[in-house]
Amino acid sequence: MHCVDVRTAISARADGEEPPPEVSGAALDAHLRSCAECRDWEERVHRLKVLTARLGLV
Numbered sequence: 001m002h003c004v005d006v007r008t009a010i011s012a013r014a015d016g017e018e019p020p021p022e023v024s025g026a027a028l029d030a031h032l033r034s035c036a037e038c039r040d041w042e043e044r045v046h047r048l049k050v051l052t053a054r055l056g057l058v
């Protein structure tokens, strides 16, 4: 799995949307365990989510 696919799925999940059908939750978690860059990226997505919710932008 490529990082770009993982990140698409992560942001979909963060938005409460269905992840792309080709990316399963298990494959996503396996990639996150092995890829520090995607873990960092996921963390930033969640931080941004919390921040925008707090500012009432969503």
Ligand SMILES: [Zn+2]
Residues within 6 Å of the ligand: 002, 003, 006, 031, 035, 037, 038
């Ligand atoms: Zn990655």
